[in-house]
Amino acid sequence: MRLSAFWEAFRIAAASLRANKLRTGLTLIGVVVGVAAVIAVVTIIKGLDQTVASTFSSQGSTVFTVSKLPQIILSREDFIKANKRRDVTEGDAEAVARLCTACWRTGVAARSASVVKYGDQKSEDVPVRGVTPSMFDIEDIDIDAGRPWTASEDQAAHDVCVVGVDLLENIFGGQAPERAVGREVRIGGRPFEIVGVAERLGTIFGFSRDNFVLIPYPTYRKMYGTKASLFIHIQVETAAELEEAQDQVRAIMRTRRGKTIRDEEEGFALETQDVFLNLYGKATSNIYLVTIGVAAISLVVGGIVVMNIMLVSVTERTKEIGIRKAIGARQKYVLTQFLIEAVMLTAIGGLLGVISGFLLAYIISFLAGFPLLLSLWSAVLGVSVSSIVGIISGLWPAWKAARLDPIEALRAE
């Protein structure tokens, strides 16, 4: 097809869309919604991916835990089974620390939750963890103001604590971390001195990671007893040793649980952060699938609407087509003219979809507090897919127009 005729087709298509602005707009809704859904979800999940990656890599792939219950339980049966296990005890932790040669650092943590008070200010259900000093290294906890507790404070089970920054907001009215150091708070009714404030960790999936209190493990034991099962945190020096260390720890724990090789149930949970990553991966791929479904449906509906409107457009312009054919427009030209119009229509829809998808993602990421990662390929994909919808749904109307008999068409009004 010659370029001059192609440009004429382009011009006519643009003029036709401009002449019917409202109709054009309404026609586009399906395509816009479909593309916007994909763009928003892809953009949001990309932002989440970034958050997840940075969150989990801070702990690194050199750490794993031993606990009674797995960190994620997906069924009631699993819970009942796991709940029957023996608690993880100090004895287990000592055995691991003593016998595991591939392990680099070993730490113990016990978890509970208590009300934290300062004067008449209080914060309910604050997660309180009793940890051994090595946990500061294993979890890479940085101190923003003050200091961690000392070895002697640990051994003497002093009532000292390190707090997350959320507590400053909740009970000190948002004072600077330095001002909180040295103050006395009541944790579960017991007075504690704040010796340090941990550096801000931020949020993940909209949940704060800074709402916590750390106290020395001996203090924790004094306060809450030794009834609850512990968490053993193990770190290897390099990721290469992770598997060896896990094998050793598994063997030590199985022996202590009296499990033979034939026992399938180990009697404890040995996990890395991969559990979270796997769960996250599964969740996001489900979200992708649902989104693709929604998008496909709206694009199909959008395509049908576009086809309908193109048929109307062909009918309305039968006379014009007759004139063009009468003075020498070939079938190919008329076909192209209407195809261009359909593609222009849906490409505009795709573009609007990309823009509104990005906007939606921007609003959500702003509210939920994760980074916004705009990707060019998703924009290109959005516009291309909608253009293809345009070609498919424009083909039949354009074909009808191209096949019109000039005399019949000229008779139309």
Add this chain to the structure above:
Amino acid sequence: MSNVILAAPPQTAALDHGDLLAHDAVPASLISMRDIWKTYQMGAEEVHALRGVEFDVHKGEYLAIIGPSGSGKSTLMNLIGCLDTPTRGRYWINGKLVSEMNDDELARIRNQEVGFVFQTFNLLARASALHNVELPLIYAGVGSAERHEKARQSLTAVDLADRMMHRPNELSGGQRQRVAIARALVNHPSILLADEPTGALDSATSHEIMNLFERLHAEGNTIIVVTHEPDIAARAHRIISIRDGHIERDERTK
């Protein structure tokens, strides 16, 4: 794609169509119709709009086709202009057998060989006079600079140099018809066809348009005009009278 379909040699034509057409060779005339029929199916009934029309038109002729309403003038004109195809018969333009051509080949003939002027103008309402006149050139693949120049010349030739950017609804009937004539002439067709070109115009304007046709004829154009007005027919040099789908009279008047 070749748009030039040469007629079959005379022998083959004779074999195909029997004795009646045995004398058919590739005609030397500009237009040549042999035993042209056009039949419309109206439900169970067949309407024969044309019944075996035969005639030739030579280069430079000025021909009028007259006849009562419904006699088949427009049907014939649409066939000559390659807007329609005959049910039966053979038709050549410039030695090309157009009665056997497909849709796109006919489009090419309409674009290159024929300039058609309609009673109701048939201009694109949303386009300027200039753009309307450029259209045939666009489909002929002429580049924009040359296209503008030719369209301008064509509009100037019909005295519309000062109305080029006007849209049809900003022009009088006579001016619209002159735009249509400029459009018909812009590709320098072999023949100019006009189906009741003054049918929608008042008599003064009609006169003006017919003067224009006379001038175009004097400049060497071949013209066929359909009309039912005797004084318009009288300007032509040859008159074909049609009745009930066949040629009743074919006479040279000048």
